[in-house]
Amino acid sequence: MSNVEFFHYLLLLICGAGALTWLAERIAIPPAVVLLLGGCVIAVAGRRVPDVDPNLLLTAVLPPLLMSSSFYTAWKEFQRGIGTIVSLVLGAVTFTTVAVAFSVHAFNPNLPWAACFTLGAIVSPPDAVAAKAILQRHPLPARLVAVLEGESLVNDASGLLLYQMAVSAALAATITVTSGTVLFFTLTLLGIAVGIVCGQAMCWVLPRLGDPMLGIVVTFVMAWASYGIAEAVGGSGVLSVVTCGLVLGIRQHRVFDADLRIKAKATWEAVVFVLEALVFILIGLTLHALLSRVNHESAVLTAGLRVALPATAAAIIARLAWVFAAIWLPDQIRAKRPGRQPWTFKEAVVLGWAGMRGVVSLAAAIALPANFPGRDLIVFSTFLLIIATLVVQGGSLAPLIRLLKLRPTARHTMSEHEARAHTFGASLAALEEIDERSSGIERATFERLLAEYRIRVTANESAYRLGADRIEHRAQFLRVELELVGVSRGALLGLHRDGKVDDAVLHRIESELDFEELRLMRLLEP
Structure with a gap:
């Protein structure tokens, strides 16, 4: 397939992704699930399907999606849930890796332990793109969304560390506790440092550009640059992009002017929609390359299922067990402390069930060396596990939320109407002060402005004081x-x-x- 043909093929995929997204909205199924299945159908039935390199997905598609997710992360909720996020990033990832390894080895005793642990490390961290695509369509308590998105954004370092340790063990390379610890902190600290530097650089550059279109281009370029620079110096590219997005998101209200903010939001929403649609349909298309490498004999496919089924069950059960044993239960014990808001049982169920895997796991599996023991089984099993978690967990998440009747928690801050009344009230007070000290402006102008702001303040005050009728x-x-x-x-x-x-x-x-x-x-x- 020539480059021109591939470009035309990509345009057709974008059109198909749009059609599948529209269909998913009409039949009330998460678009990620429909897009993934659509990609699988194309991969199996299509005659000329290009091989999709997951590393290209990681490099080209993942950084903008991570930048967008971290940019709009609720920072205060993220800070409040940092303990839970750390528990999931370190504890749940490690526990899931071990659980998957033991489960797979129990059903496949001939598969080396190192290969089993490698598969566990590959599928242990939930995927940021999958989590965002599923969760953004459901109204959930703010801290639950912040923890789920925060976990999926920053769990790259722990998962990658376990992955590299397992691969080294399988290839008879020496890795010690000291070297593993150094590797973990290198990935984490270098990734965060590069992200902070890139974020601060954007905060300095954007106000000085003047042209909003140029500013939007810079935000996209920095998403890829922060990822590439961190990977080049030995850090975590994912953590770098996430940190860069958080820095920019925290300071956006001072860095962006109104023109840039409106145009950037519209541009990013359109691009993210296309990329999110493409990433799932492209994951489905990787089935074509997998089937070309894996023997079509029923024995090989059966072996893949014998690995994938226990791995999927262990990954799902391990996360649920960790959430209830290490997060929910201790929270209930500490609930008597004043000022604490413990996790409810309903929140814990959703937190445990929302563990979808995606492109990061698939890219890690395909990146295994060619001589790695059981490589084809691991890659094929990873693909099946991704489909299972997206279809089973992602597809059932909305019905589960409705069944549990989980709703956003009551506000402990101002309502939108109260905030508007306060905001316009400050402008009204400032306008009255200007009226007192200014004499060169026509009185009629002040009267019109005063009337306008009084109407705004009164309307919003009435809205939150008088209730639904007003x-x-x-x-x-x-x-x-x-x-x-x-x-x-x-x-x-x-x-x-x-x-x-x-x-x-x-x-x-x-x-x-x-x-x-x-x-x-x-x-x-x-």
């Missing part, structure tokens, strides 16, 4: 404003159609109407 009245008022924006847009297009305004005026006024429409639509969101 909120519905306000919504009706906003819908009338939205209808008037549509009328204005129609009149503007009519003027342009009649040749009474030129394109420059059309685009300028249309942009203003777009912002007003977005503002009203945002205010009407539940």
Whole structure:
């Protein structure tokens, strides 16, 4: 397949991914599951399917997705859940590795222990892309989302350490506790350090660029740069991108101006949608390369299932066991301490069940040396485990949340209406001060501004004090404003159609109407 043909094939995949995503929304199934199965169907039934290198997925697709996830991470919730995240990153990953290794060896005694531990290390850490794709569609308590996303973003170092130790043991290379510890801290500290430097560099560069389009390009380039630099110096590329995104996300409100923020958000949402759709359909397409390397004899396929089934069961059960034994139960014992909010049983169930694997596990499996014992079985089993966790756990997550009736916890902070009233109230107070000390501005101008801000403050104060009835009245008022924006847009297009305004005026006024429409639509969101 030539480069031009591959490009056309990629365009077809993007169109197919869009169609499958639309279908998944209509039948209420997570798009990641439908896209993965669609890729598998293409891989099996397609005549000309290009081999997909998972390392290319890691290098080209993963950094922007990690940057986007970390950029929008709720930092305060992440900090509050750091103990749970560390428990999952270190404890759950290690426990899952051991559980998978023993389970696989029990059903496959001829498979070397080092190969069993390697498979366990490969599939032990949940995948950040899979977690984000599944979780973002479900309203969950803020700390639960923060822990799940935080865990999947930073568990690369522990999983990669265990992976490298198992591979070294299988290839008769010497690795000691000291060298393993040094490797772990090297991956972690270098990755975080590179991420901090890249994040700070972006915070310094972006305000000085001036051009929002150039700023958006820089954010994408830095996602790949932070990953590549960290990998080049021996650190964790995943941790580097995550740290860079966190630094930028924490400081975004001071670094980004309004123009850059609006345009960057729209651009990133579109690109992330395409990349997330592609990553799952491309994982499915790797089945074509796997089948070309694995013998099609039933004995080999049976051996793969004999490895994959116990590995999948052990990975799922081990995570559930760790969550309840090491997180939920100790939290119940310490629940009597004042100020503590222990994990509920429902939260623990979802936390334990949301352990989907994805592209990182597949890339690690295919990166095994050609002479590694049981390599084909490990790669094939990893692929089957990824499908199982995405289909079984990812597909059942929404029904499980509905069954448990798990909802976002009550706010302990201001509601949106209270925050708006406070924000506009500060502007109103400042405007009144300006009115007192300024004499060169027409009185009518101040009266209009004062009236506008008084309306905004009063409307938001009434919304959170008077309850649902007042909120519905306000919504009706906003819908009338939205209808008037549509009328204005129609009149503007009519003027342009009649040749009474030129394109420059059309685009300028249309942009203003777009912002007003977005503002009203945002205010009407539940």
